[in-house]
Amino acid sequence: MTNHPLLEARDVTVRFGGLTAVDAVSAAFGAGELVGIIGPNGAGKTTFFNALSGVQPPTGGELFAGGKRLTGAKPHRYAAAGVARTFQTPRVFAGLGVAANIDFGLQFAGRGRQASWLLKDAASILNLIGLTAQANLPAAAITPSQQRLLEIGMALATRPRILLLDEVAAGLTEAEVDAMAQLIRRLRDELDLTVIWIEHAVTTLLRYVERVIVLHQGRKIADGTPAEVVRNAEVVEAYLGDEMSDMASTQEEAAA
């Protein structure tokens, strides 16, 4: 259709008073990419997502979806362009049933949009995310990890082309983190989604993504394959040096 990236940030800056939370970050995301974003607490990861989804208008720079300039537009325009996201603090409707939460997402944006049969209705979305057995429970009654899945389901109900995931594996057990990573991979593969995934569980994340962006003090300090990024001297120095060098040897073993 076009050669434009699905989503693109050009020199995006977000300032809060004297603090520069996101500092001239540029990145383009193509169809079907699975991209990780890592960086220390306060690096600007969530604020970058807020800019990419229209929640936080940038102080400087430009945002494009499918080549169309969206800088300064409201979140619903980003949703209409196919951008969906989860929030670091889950925002499910606790009093509503699990299936009703998905229905809300379908009503919010999704019904008019052409979609994979995997996203046809609440039942098919619940099946995809593995919450069929919980369909009629109140969202407040399911486990925190199931609430993370439900939030992904609500984002999928808008039938996105680009899914932004903000720490959906936070607080999960190691086995749950792996299951989540496999689900994310499967969503990308089966729905042909572009997925951008922020996570502190760096070791797991680097095993599942093909590309990783590192933010540090608002700046993008690296953008490449996991193997490239763990060898990047600035990344090792800025971000968990010991953990990264452990991972570098793991990557080398994997590459050997």
Ligand SMILES: Nc1ncnc2c1ncn2[C@@H]1O[C@H](COP(=O)(O)OP(=O)(O)OP(=O)(O)O)[C@@H](O)[C@H]1O
């Ligand atoms: N609405 C806001 N007003 C003022 N400062 C903010 C606001 N949102 C974020 N910040 C600040 O911007 C910086 C980046 O925050 P952000 O939440 O984007 O980091 P993060 O990389 O997502 O961190 P974490 O890994 O802890 O989630 C931090 O210094 C934070 O305190």
Ligand SMILES: [Mg+2]
């Ligand atoms: Mg954050």
